[in-house]
Amino acid sequence: MLKVYYRIIISCWKTFGFSHWLFLWVFLPPLAFILLRLSLALDEIFFSKYRDIKVVKPIFIIGHPRSGTTFLHHVLTQTEEFSTFKAWHIFVPSLTARILVKPLVDYLVKHNINSVIPDDIGHGISLDRVEEEELLFLHQADTQFVLLTTPLAFDDQEHPELRFHDQQPASRRRSSVKFFESCLKRHIYYTGKKQVIAQIHFSTHRIKTLLEVFPDAKFIYLVRPPHETIPSHLSLDRNFLENQWGKNIPPDKIKRYEKRRYRYNVDLYRYFYQLQKNQDIPESNVRIIRYDFLISDLEKAWEEIVDFTGINPSNKLKKAIKKQAQQQKNYKRKHRVKNLEEFNLTREQIIKDLSFVYQEYKFEKIANKL
Template sequence: MGALLKAYGRLFVRSWCPDYGGTLKGVSPRRWLVMALFWPLFVLLQAINGAGLLLDYLLFPDFRRVRVREPLFVVGVPRSGTTFLHRLLAGDRERFTTTALWELIFAPSITQRFFWRGVGRLDALVGAPLSRLFFRLERWVLGGLDDVHQTGLRDPEEDYLALLPVLGCFLLVLAVPDPALWRLTYADRDLPAAEKRRLMAAYRRFVQRHLYFHGEHRTFLSKNPSFTPFMATLADAFPDARFIGCLRNPTAAVPSQINSIVIGGKLFDGRDTADYWREGFLAMLDYYYRHLLEQLDGLPEGRGALSVMETLAAAPGESVSGFYRTFGWTPSPAYRAFLDGEDRRAAGYRSGHRYSLENLGVDPGRLAATFGWVYDRFGYPRPGD
């Protein structure tokens, strides 16, 4: 606990005036304003959630006995169809349970989930005025992000957010561009063994809580591109886990991810920090591609599968059916019908996310040099071809 509080203090101090690796000088007034709002809200939320997590030990102590059986981890290169695949799989509600955004932010504990379930039922009895107000507020806050990453509080979301309280969530790098958080992107390689054990212990408790609330008989479904560098650590912590790794043409995946992070970075700082994020993410994504394929190749037969975005987007139903065959599963008739509907919907989908290599300063030659082995292995045309 002392080490964690010390880490919080270090990030708090560094968040006000990050050096962005020497690419920017001085202090952004916008950052000071955002930090003045961010830290009180963040600490208050963690305090409330922490109280709920402690109450679980008093009110629901049996959650610690829940067995986590054969969890499925959807990992991969960011912007490579992980969200699409996650929501396809989450449609099999008889088999899977997964995390919604509201649970991750406002109710990581069993205690909080029962509390909010009770509030929801009371609200429904009087015509759901709170639900309608909440939905309007949700669209006002999150609607602007739909072209980049469509999400809502009730939608399936990445459960690495559950590691926010223990500083194991890479998303914090937007608030604090700090080497300690960047190290999470090379976790299997760079994190000390004790740090890996600490994060996996916290994550296992979170999964146990989720299964206790939603049903121990169900399979836990996780989607986290940020867990790609944790694949070996996760395989050790959950020896019977399955993995689906998602991959996409670097010409699309790399600028798309840089665009997403640049948008987030500007919200926190207000200045043009694209150079900093571009350099960091080019190195990070090269590691992601390599580590993903190395780890999938090293898994026992029937434990891992590769999802290529271009194939998944063209034939989602058949792609998911192939993953089921790999893992020895049989889709139910209801889920098969759901996949057929997704096939029809995917045929008419057009992304609203727009970006270009030139606007983001991603040199096509450098992209080809960094990811040339990916282009060659998967037959992707190189930039400019």
Template sequence: MLRLLRREARTHKRWKPFLRFFIGVPLMAAVHAICFALDPLLFPSLRRTEVRAPTFCIGHARSGTTYLHRLMADDPQFSYALMYELFFPSLLQKKLIRLVFRVDAATGGRLRGRLDAIEEQAFAPTDDIHKTGFFVPEEDDAFLTWSLSSGFWIVAFPYMGELDFYHVDRWPARKRRRMMAFYKECVRRQIALNGGGTHLSKNPTFCGRVETLIETFPDARIVVPMRNPYETIPSLLKLMQTEWSLRRRDGQLIKSSLRVLADQSVDTYLHPLEVLARHPEIRSSIVDYRELVSSPSATMHRVYDELGLELGPEALRTFAAADQRRGHETAHRYSLAEFGLDPHDIHRQLADLFDEYQWDNEEKDAHVS
């Protein structure tokens, strides 16, 4: 990262990002490491907390992973992390921050009001593509931010092709096991914070680490939504293009990173299915996005059955309410042509999936996000 940031700083005479990274990241990592080490000393119950049968929602970005994740997050059997909690991985930090919010709520909520205003301003440019916020469930890959193993850094800097946070299954065994051991410890602390429960995770980037997930969590449950790549790929590229442009990143870097991301998308569809086919012992469910948004309750009943999950009254109410709302899709449209992509090439590489899901029968020229 330092090498890439230094190169960009020399080229564009912008040294602030380099200096912020050079000073800020090691400092923050040190603070988190100290707090992390204090956790088992301050909270002995953490030693008894176990990560059992975690559920992972993976799949190509824009394929319904967020919708699926937030439906399941309303089920109290699950434990998950809110966005702000992801950047404070230790249990000590999480408890202190929750204490601050409780005090703030009891004294007028001035801090929460400021954060809501910052949230609205920060996420407004991409809110119509991907709605998020500080206090909603988000991708827990961000637990790995300060250890420099998270795709967050690709969102911040378009260094795709030079930094790879996706193909974890191809990493050397020692490197990936070290990373996932830390991730598991982060998950354990989140479960302890939430008072127990089954960990629920949503990460499109985890499509490249399915084998590693199974290696780390042999009792994992995995659910994979499937959506027409003519819709998901340009929608993802538009989201990333917007993020990088807002950060005023180099235009050539953006262009080359979008190309790498488009090529990676094929693997995102194929790799999870290939790994799950090799591991029939893993409980998994493949979900057609069209069924998820048109009949969420019936679809979620099937998902829970295939994953071996208990369907409680709260989940039943959530899924029934989703049936009443439906209409998850938006009116925003993105085209493959905008990014110089050939639909025939995508079709050729994903021919079996096009046949299975009959995506050829859907509109190809304009794509709903």
């Protein structure tokens, strides 16, 4: 973690020079780290019973970003009957700290000043909205989000340790997942809801470690043609970078980031494909669902998910799913996906580089129509 922080500071200096960004990144992360560790330690005194909680048959939604992971996560959790994290819960995983922070959160929500990231970039974040639990790994500096949300995005060096989690040393990879488990336990204790449904798409790279800690976990892997996900993901990242840093980033650093991001996207697809081919994931633990099936026949996809996971949904959720299925017919994307040319890519290149995806998941007909 110290090495990652050191590189963040170096990259910040090289990208922004002596600026307010450098000041913020030098002082805020150490302060946040100290407060987090202190508040988590206080949990061991005031809320020690959380450790007795068992995380049983958690459901993990994985897959390439923009494959419908957020959509499915929100559909399944819309009635708030399962254990899921709102954004502020992720920012404040400590039960002790939540007691102190909640009045402020309630005030911000009440006065409609709870937006963290605007919706128009393609994936907005609000304090009181269910968010992807992959962000919990930011507290361990062990997720690809570090390569987006910090100046490390513009580092001269690459950081494969923030992507290939299953290849990390055992102590490091297990430490991150055990921290994740402790967050899930705390949240079950906090909400009283035992069934975990978590969206952790980048943790597709840590499936094997997750299975070591959660052997009864159920993984829902969403897959969508890469020529659809990749430009959408790159567009989202470009919007986020501009929202986060303004337009002060040198074009060559943006170009290098997007070139790397494309390669990282290919690797994410390939890793799951190789696990599947090598039979490294028991069939009983994973269900593959195509995005087009999820969108076109949500009710049938829902039936498959219920059968696979064994969850016991309420009548309220069943009705909500049925209503959502009807609404899907009129869905129109709100954000603009940039042209591939803006990222120096072509559809032909994507189809070639990810031919194994098109063949394995029967996307050839879609590719042939392009």
